[in-house]
Amino acid sequence: MTETVPSSPSAAVAVNLRVIPREQHTISRKNISSGALRVLYRLNEAGFSAFLVGGAVRDLLLGGRPKDFDVATNATPEDVKRLFRNCRLIGRRFRLAHVVFGNEIVEVATFRGSSDDGTGDRHVVDGRIVRDNVYGTIEEDAVRRDFTVNALYYDIADFSVRDYVGGYEDLMRRELRLIGDPVLRYREDPVRMLRAVRLAAKLEFTIAADARAPFDELGELLLQAPPARLFDESLKMFMAGSGLKSFRALDASGLLADVYPLTARALAIRSGATFRAMIEQGMANTDARVAEGKPVTPAFLFAILLWGPVRAQVEKELARGTDMNLAWIRIGNLVMNEQSKHVAIPRRFALAIEEIWSLQPRFENRQKKRVFRLLAHPRFRAAYDFLLLRTGESAETAALAEWWTQAQTLEHDDLAAQMNSMPAAPAVATEDASDAVAAAPKKRPRRRRKRPPGDAVQAPSE
Numbered sequence: 001m002t003e004t005v006p007s008s009p010s011a012a013v014a015v016n017l018r019v020i021p022r023e024q025h026t027i028s029r030k031n032i033s034s035g036a037l038r039v040l041y042r043l044n045e046a047g048f049s050a051f052l053v054g055g056a057v058r059d060l061l062l063g064g065r066p067k068d069f070d071v072a073t074n075a076t077p078e079d080v081k082r083l084f085r086n087c088r089l090i091g092r093r094f095r096l097a098h099v100v101f102g103n104e105i106v107e108v109a110t111f112r113g114s115s116d117d118g119t120g121d122r123h124v125v126d127g128r129i130v131r132d133n134v135y136g137t138i139e140e141d142a143v144r145r146d147f148t149v150n151a152l153y154y155d156i157a158d159f160s161v162r163d164y165v166g167g168y169e170d171l172m173r174r175e176l177r178l179i180g181d182p183v184l185r186y187r188e189d190p191v192r193m194l195r196a197v198r199l200a201a202k203l204e205f206t207i208a209a210d211a212r213a214p215f216d217e218l219g220e221l222l223l224q225a226p227p228a229r230l231f232d233e234s235l236k237m238f239m240a241g242s243g244l245k246s247f248r249a250l251d252a253s254g255l256l257a258d259v260y261p262l263t264a265r266a267l268a269i270r271s272g273a274t275f276r277a278m279i280e281q282g283m284a285n286t287d288a289r290v291a292e293g294k295p296v297t298p299a300f301l302f303a304i305l306l307w308g309p310v311r312a313q314v315e316k317e318l319a320r321g322t323d324m325n326l327a328w329i330r331i332g333n334l335v336m337n338e339q340s341k342h343v344a345i346p347r348r349f350a351l352a353i354e355e356i357w358s359l360q361p362r363f364e365n366r367q368k369k370r371v372f373r374l375l376a377h378p379r380f381r382a383a384y385d386f387l388l389l390r391t392g393e394s395a396e397t398a399a400l401a402e403w404w405t406q407a408q409t410l411e412h413d414d415l416a417a418q419m420n421s422m423p424a425a426p427a428v429a430t431e432d433a434s435d436a437v438a439a440a441p442k443k444r445p446r447r448r449r450k451r452p453p454g455d456a457v458q459a460p461s462e
């Protein structure tokens with residue numbers, strides 16, 4: 001049976017139910033969290049329909065481990081609250097129920113009607129709410145979702161998968177296809193373009209041609225997207241274990257310029273190849289830490305992403321004769337403010353980022369007093385890790401990193417003695433370079449691989 005259901009106030013989508021019975025798909029209850037199963041069963045026993053939905057169904061069908069389990073139901077949030085003592089209701093217009101089991105939270109959402117475009121905005125005309133039928137049918141709930149593979153429902157009543165929009169076939173083909181007209185769906189919510197890039201990178205899916213085609217024309221809508229959402233989406237892209245793949249995909253999609261314009265510009269200049277290598281190394285390191293379950297901080301990643309622009313602008317500022325410390329502080333601030341127009345980087349991270357940057361020139365000063373002061377700096381570790389990522393910039397930077405690596409292995413007195421026997425280091429960082437090589441003790445500085453001459457300029461969309 002085919003019927004047409006509005007996916008949003010502006011679009012209608014044909015739905016055609018296909019049921020994939022239990023024996024024809026690979027979802028096993030073993031792989032569903034105990035909390036999610038309890039919620040599904042209890043709703044069902046109380047006479048409601050209850051489904052696992054969204055990323056969890058998609059990831060289970062792909063054999064992955066979902067990080068969270070979302071439930072969709074025809075029970076209202078108040079019904080859910082009555083059924084579960086461990087439940088709290090959140091959200092104002094579209095209320096959601098959170099059912100809590102120890103440290104697991106199962107999000108339970110009532111089928112959402114077609115007035116909701118997924119952006120969390122009300123439809124208001126002249127201050128009036130024109131549509132507020134927020135709850136809807138399962139069909140409406142399916143078509144307001146973004147990609148067909150994100151609109152599959154696992155039914156606890158008979159363990160089948162329900163597919164209203166052809167998502168199962170797309171999943172088998174490993175393709176991301178938007179539900180409805182891509183241009184309309186991106187205009188409703190431009191962040192869906194970033195979700196396409198991110199999910200394709202993470203799942204190693206292709207983006208359907210008609211979903212990819214509007215990027216060039218509509219990408220600039222991201223310039224006006226809410227900065228708080230772009231921050232959340234950035235964390236999902238870069239801090240969730242597929243940072244390197246996400247970065248490369250974002251860069252290749254051309255959308256990097258609409259979210260991180262300064263970064264995209266710095267990648268296109270002469271030193272862009274070195275900057276790109278640094279970002280990629282930073283992303284790879286972060287992915288490895290995530291894989292090992294180690295903590296990662298967004299500050300470090302944002303410091304990397306914006307390093308190219310900072311460095312280029314500091315050089316200009318210094319050429320203008322600005323005092324070194326002042327130049328670093330001024331440019332760091334300027335770049336953060338500019339980027340914050342697009343991505344709402346919380347203040348506490350911004351301060352850490354600016355500090356990581358402003359500590360970089362201080363590594364070049366090896367006067368004894370300064371060295372010990374820097375080693376004791378609360379942000380030394382992050383700044384040093386950052387310096388390690390910069391070794392591709394020049395042989396001098398590589399030697400500097402090596403010197404500081406070695407300095408940390410020495411006892412205080414040994415390091416002090418070594419510096420006493422060293423020629424006095426000049427205070428001005430840029431004159432420090434030859435000295436850095438000479439002072440790097442014991443080990444010879446590693447030879448940097450020389451880039452072929454034509455390799456230096458690289459367009460951001462390559």
Ligand code: ATP
Pocket residue numbers: 053054055056070117118119144145146147150151189191192236
């Ligand atoms: P991830 O694995 O990153 O969590 P996900 O698909 O589960 O991927 P969520 O942000 O957790 O992503 O969203 C859950 C579900 O909500 C999605 O699968 C999709 O059905 C729907 N959804 C999320 N964002 C949007 C959006 N911008 N527009 C329409 N539907 C959306």
Ligand code: MG
Pocket residue numbers: 054055056068
């Ligand atoms: Mg999810």
